[in-house]
Amino acid sequence: EVTGDERYKDYWRFLHDGGMRPYIQRILDHSNATRGYRIDRLEALAADGIPAILETRTYPKIGAWEQAHEGKPWYTRSGRLEFYRDEPEFRDSGENIVVHREPIDSTFYEPNVIVADPRHPLLRPRRPEDYGADPRDVGGDARQARHVVLTVDQMLSSRHPLAEDGYRHVFHTPKYRHGAHTTAVDTDIVAIWFGPFGDIYREDPRIPFINEMYLDINPLDARELGIEDGDYVYIDADPHDRPFRGWRDNPEWYRVARLMARARYYPGTPRGITRMWHNMYGATWGSVRGSRENPTGLAKSPTTNYQSLFRTGSHQSCTRGWLKPTWMTDTLTVKGLMGQKITRGFVPDVHCPTGAPRESLVRISHAENGGFGGERLWRPARLGVRPTYESERLQKFIAGRFVRRG
Structure with missing residues (x-):
């Protein structure tokens, strides 16, 4: 309507005439692992709890199966594995x-x-x-x-x-292995189980949704920083360009973009290493505005209904894109994005800079107490059921003394 060009309307005609299924069907029809499936049939089976298997050559999928086991050529100039690059x-x-x-x-x-x-x-x-x-x-x-x-x-x-300025924790933001990018937020019944901070009643109004994102940190590291299990923490990366360039001159946007999350004591991560899954929707101007204007503190945009699972910031507040010369050549022989065609140079998602960075070195600091309404201790820690807070009863259970010979 703004441009007067009917092609914009025609591009999404099926959406205006009834739904997205024709577009989903096109994706199924043109994907090697889903060709032959019908979206209406998949939906009917899903309603009965019956999944559909992706028709990959092997299940689970094994990369390069045909090259390793059937002698098919690799996607290189020689058709063989190449360990020296002369580009x-x-x-x-x-x-x-x-x-x-x-x-x-x-x-x-x-x-x-x-x-x-x-x-x-x-x-x-x-x-x-x-x-x-x-x-x-x-x-x-x-x-x-x-x-x-x-x-x-x-x-x-x-x-x-950055080490001399207190940046001494590696910050990784991987995708949860068994989840899609939005697994934790698409439905509330799923979101509430993603991590230990779910509360269907949102009794603490600081919680942005019925759950919220958290940072896995080694308990000994957290103790050194004066951070209790469940506390809110600020996580800051290189101030040169994060959370965005020029943040010092834009304090309002900085309050939106600075990453705040819960700290979860996690003995399974080595000292110096932290982790935050990238499955949750980040804060926006609207969600932060919603958390301030909504009587319940819900971080939901009043204009778009966008729902954040962060109070402020997101995992990408601490990451940035990187340009790597060997991902940007005009000379490397590679397989094209679709089909079996061999090409050279830039190919989207194959040979180009990545748009999904997942690493940085960060400084972590205490933001707020984790207990209800700002009390010092988060309830599970206070009850003695969390790492380093183990009650006498939990220690007895861990030692296997709940069962004994008669």
């Missing part, structure tokens, strides 16, 4: 042979360095000096194409440039 971008990046490269941000050491013997005859990366750059610049922007080779000892004696 100029790989040579210039020092990745023409298999090497270890430190993470670009989530490391306690100097980030993105190549760990190898600098005297190796096949390693001749273009150094920062070759590009006219300062080799001492290890900032987030410069390190994307910074090719520096360090020995193991040199790397282990180095430090992340």
Whole structure:
């Protein structure tokens, strides 16, 4: 209506005439693993609790099965597995042979360095000096194409440039293995079970929904920071560009974008490592406004009904996109996105920069007490059923003393 171009309306004609099923059916028809399925049939079976299996060549799916077991060619120039890359971008990046490269941000050491013997005859990366750059610049922007080779000892004696400012925890944001991107938020009955902070009654009005996102942290790390199990914490990454560039000049948006979440004591994560699943909807201007205007504190936009599971920020408040030269070549031979065609250079989702970063180094600080209404202790910790808070009864159970010989 704004442009007067009828093609915009025609593009979604079925939506206006009755629903999304024709578009879903097109996806099923043109996908190798779902061709032959009918959406109406799938829905009818699902109503009876009967799932449909994805028609992959093996189940569960095993990548490269046909190449490894049936002799089909690999998607390379030679049709074989190739462990040496002679494309100029790989040579210039020092990745023409298999090497270890430190993470670009989530490391306690100097980030993105190549760990190898600098005297190796096949390693001749273009150094920062070759590009006219300062080799001492290890900032987030410069390190994307910074090719520096360090020995193991040199790397282990180095430090992340933010370490001296209190950034000392690796922050990972993986997807929950058995869930889709929005598993935790599409329905309330599912959301409430995603983690230990679900409350169908929302008795504490600080909770943005009937559940909320949390940070898994080693209990010993949390104790050192003065953080109790269940407390609200702030999680801050590189202030140069996160949660967004120019945040110091925009305090209103900074209050929306700064990441706040619960801390969950989790002994299964190593010291120095933290984790936050990326399955929950982040805060927006509208959701933060809703939490302030709604008498119950629900973080729901009053204009769009968008529902956040964060009070402020999201896991992406601490991550950013990274440009990697070996993902951006015009020379690498790769398989196309669809079908079996071999192509070269840029292919969406195959050979290009990723839009889903999931790592950083962060500083964690106490924001609010986790107990009801701001009380010091979250109830499960107070009851002695959480790690490091074990009551005498729970310790007895763990020791197997609930059952004894008669």
